[in-house]
Amino acid sequence: MNKRRPPKSPTVPVRSVNRAQAANYLRKAEQHLAESLEAFSAERWDTAVLLAIHAAIAAVDAACVASAGVRSASQTHTDQPRLVRQLLPDNENAHRAATQLEALIDRKNIVEYEARRCRPEDAQTSTKQAQRVVEWVRSVVT
Numbered sequence: 001m002n003k004r005r006p007p008k009s010p011t012v013p014v015r016s017v018n019r020a021q022a023a024n025y026l027r028k029a030e031q032h033l034a035e036s037l038e039a040f041s042a043e044r045w046d047t048a049v050l051l052a053i054h055a056a057i058a059a060v061d062a063a064c065v066a067s068a069g070v071r072s073a074s075q076t077h078t079d080q081p082r083l084v085r086q087l088l089p090d091n092e093n094a095h096r097a098a099t100q101l102e103a104l105i106d107r108k109n110i111v112e113y114e115a116r117r118c119r120p121e122d123a124q125t126s127t128k129q130a131q132r133v134v135e136w137v138r139s140v141v142t
Helices: 019-041 045-068 079-087 092-113 120-141
Strands: 014-016 070-072
Touching (some): 045 120, 070 079
């Protein structure tokens, strides 16, 4: 007998998506990640960070679509980690991925809108975090 409680309805605004589309979101995440790693190799730190962030965002969309047939419709990316935790409350890997995504989203405003340039350490950390998120999502989608 399964004693787990069913997940509560998400408090984050969501949009229904056919679960078959999860693979498309994952492909986008993998493309962003590949380009992020290429930018890292070419020492284009700002580009590497920004693409790592977008890789993780697309990957989490894939996980939400695969697991619940929804993706975030919120106006802010900061709701995405909360949505993952709500949809997969008993999944420790989902919680770790959400934490990685939170760290990436914290850098998003800096890299997109502020004058400060990213450093090699920022790019290294961001690409590793995005790799962890995409790796987890591959196990959810496939």
